[in-house]
Amino acid sequence: MSNVPSGESKREAGVTISAANSVHYLEAVCNHATVALFIVNEHRQCVYMNPAAEKLTGFSFAEVHGQILHELMHHTHPNGTPYLAKDCPLDRSVPEKHQLHGEDIFIHKDGHFYPVAYTVSPIHHQSGGLVGSVVELTDISQRKKDENILHEQTRSLQVINRVGALLAAELDLQKIVQAATDAGREITGAQFGAFFYNVTDRHGDNYTLYTLSGIPREAFAKFPMPRATHLFGPTFRGEGIVRIGDVLKDPRYGRNAPYHGMPKGHLPVRSYLAVPVISRSGEVLGGLFFGHAEPDVFTANAENILKAIAGQAAIAIDNAQLYAKVQHQAEELEEKVQKRTESLREALAQMQEFSYSVSHDLRAPLRAIQGYSRVLLDEYAEKLGTEGRSYLTRMALSSERLDQLTRDVLTLSRLGREDVELKPIQLKPIIQDIVQTYPRLQPPQTELTIVESLLDVIGHESLLTQVISNLLVNASKFVAADIQPCIRIWTEADGDHVRLWIEDNGMGIKPEHHERIFRIFERGQADSSYEGTGIGLAIVRRAVERMEGTVGVESDGATGSRFWVQLPKAPAVA
Structure with a gap:
């Protein structure tokens, strides 16, 4: 029984067994953990390393035991500069007495660098002092990738x-190819790039231009344009993308005279990537070419993206060429229009000059005919007899009508030749002067009423007098024989303009003739009993247009007419 432990002994044995189990369990957890774990003592020496840490670092525990971790796997930056121990989180945790965590680059036993996430936690003694630290490392290579x-x-x-937004909005061909080349070089990581593209000028001649990215133009100035060689041909023919890891090892390289490779002085090229730029119609517009002095630079991903850029560039070039074609056609049309307009101006000027000259020259013989006719009627009427006087009277009236026609033609011609200065005009004094000039507009022959105060306009006094007098005379003329002409005049404000109305009780003008009557030698009434040359309303329209106004008529063809003249409103007088 003496071997049977007492109750106290049992308790102590249980504690010992429990502590042993805890250590065993802790060791099992550490050994099976997927996180790399290290324990370093207060001297920064490694005293424990789990299997995950051996796998991560390439070192065995025997190689690391008693060593300072920083000196084994953390002593150099990837760029080759030394990693100072004072900056190392593995060594700073103990003196700084707090947990550190972050990301850093470690060195594998075989020398390659790899990224890790680290946590360094100080280990405190029961007395409160520090006895070392626990280092946790997690490989984040895949996450970084x-x-x-x-x-x-x-x-x-x-x-x-x-680039897509830029190309979609751009219509300048040079800017399009430069943007595509710059974007391609940026995406692929090429040292330099070029875009060789075909151009057709307005005369139909074809030639090749190019743009560069990453190098000055002088670097290529002394070399000839690339030809459809074994290496370049597939691109210029639009056969597909060519991506070569090392062009010097490609069987297509160096097979064409005279250089059999790169010309002397050419930038070194190992990595090569070329993409054809093909229009929607299938025409090869050109090619994007990129190079790098190191081999295996261009990836499949870069190739796919460059293909997309080439597609965008093709659409943009198509649009730019279409725009250039339309612009060229517009310029040609504009040039033709200018020439035609100039010809018309010259012809119109010559016609006006001719009509003025003819009308002016006609007046001299007409005045002679009128003068002699009056002399014959006054002094030789008895000798001529009844029939002779009738003939002579008809001849005199005809010459007077012809003289009036020539005066109207001269007036119309003069309207297109004279300079016009516009200024504020009061309408009422002009109308009063016209009425005083023409007896037929005065009572009792005509009843003329100005309905209300007339608004002032911007115009030319002489032209405005010509317009109103023609309209008032017509209003008093074209009425039935047994009816007294009644004319009403008023104005209306219409925004920045004033509309002058002249209403009569005459025979009216059919709606289908409203536009025609303002053309030269056109009349609203076919009845020859109403005198007139057919030029009066043409003079009215020409004069109103010279004053930057418009003219028109309202009539149902049976109950009189309302002519209107619209001119800019004169500013109010302060």
Whole structure:
């Protein structure tokens, strides 16, 4: 029984067994953990390393035991500069007495660098002092690769969207090809790029131009344009994309005279990527070419993105060429219109000069005919007899009508030749002067009423007098024989303009003739008993247009007419 432990002994044995189990369990957890774990003592020496840490670092625990981790796997930056121990989070945790965490780059046993997420936690003694630290490392290589891929894809999309928006809005061919070349170089990581494209000028001649990115134009100035060689031919023929990891090893390289490779002085090229730019019609517009001095630079992803850029560039070039063609046609049309307009101006000027000259020259013989006719009627009437006097009277009246016609033609011609200065005009004094000049407009022959105060207009006094007098005389003339002419005059404000109305009780004008009567030698009444030359209303329209106004008529053809003249309103007098 003496071997049977007492109750106190049992308790102590249980504690010992429990502590042993805890250590065993802790060791099992650490050894099976997927996170790399290290324990370093207060001297920064490694005293524990789990299997995950051996796998991550490439070092065995035997190689690391007693060593300072920083000196084994954290001593150098990826760029080759030393990583100072004072900056190392593995060594700073103990003296700084608090947990550190972040991301950093470590060095594998074989020398390659790899990214990790780290947490360094100080280990405190029961007395409160520090006895070391626990280092946790997690390999984040895959996460970094994914982030880089996402970053690259985001950047690519940004470039594509930026270039797409630019190309969609641009119609300048040179700007389009330059934008496409710059974007392609940015996306692919090429050292330099070129866009060789075909151009047809307005005379139908074809030639090739190019733009560069990443290098000055002088670098290519001394070299000839690329030909459809074994290497360039597939692109210029639109056969597809060519991507070569090392062009010097490609069987197509160096097969064409005279250079059999790159000319002397050419920039070194190992990585090569070329994409044809093809229009919607299938025509090869040109090609995008990119190079790099290092091999295997261009990726499949870059190739796909460059293909999209080439497609956008093709659409933009199609649009630019179409715009240039339309613009050229518009310029040709404008040139033709200008020539035709100039010819018409010259012809119109010659016609006006001719009509003025003819009308002026006709008046001298007409005045002679009128004078001699009056002399014969006054002094030789008895000798001529009844029939002779009738003939002579008809001849005199005809010469007078012809003289009036020539005066009207001269007036119409003069309206197109004289300079017109517009200024504020009062209408009422002009109308009063016209009425005083023409007895037929005065009572009792005509009843003329000015309905209300007339608004002032912007016009030319002489032209306005010509317009109103013609309209008032017509209003008093074209009425039935047994009816007294009644004329009403008033004005209306119409925004920035004033409309002058002249209403009569005459025979009216049929609606289908409203536009025709303002043309030269056109009359609203076919009845020859109403005298007139058919030029009066043409003079009215020409004069109103010279004053920057408009003229028109309202009539049902049976109950009189209302002519209107619309002119700019005169500013109010302060």
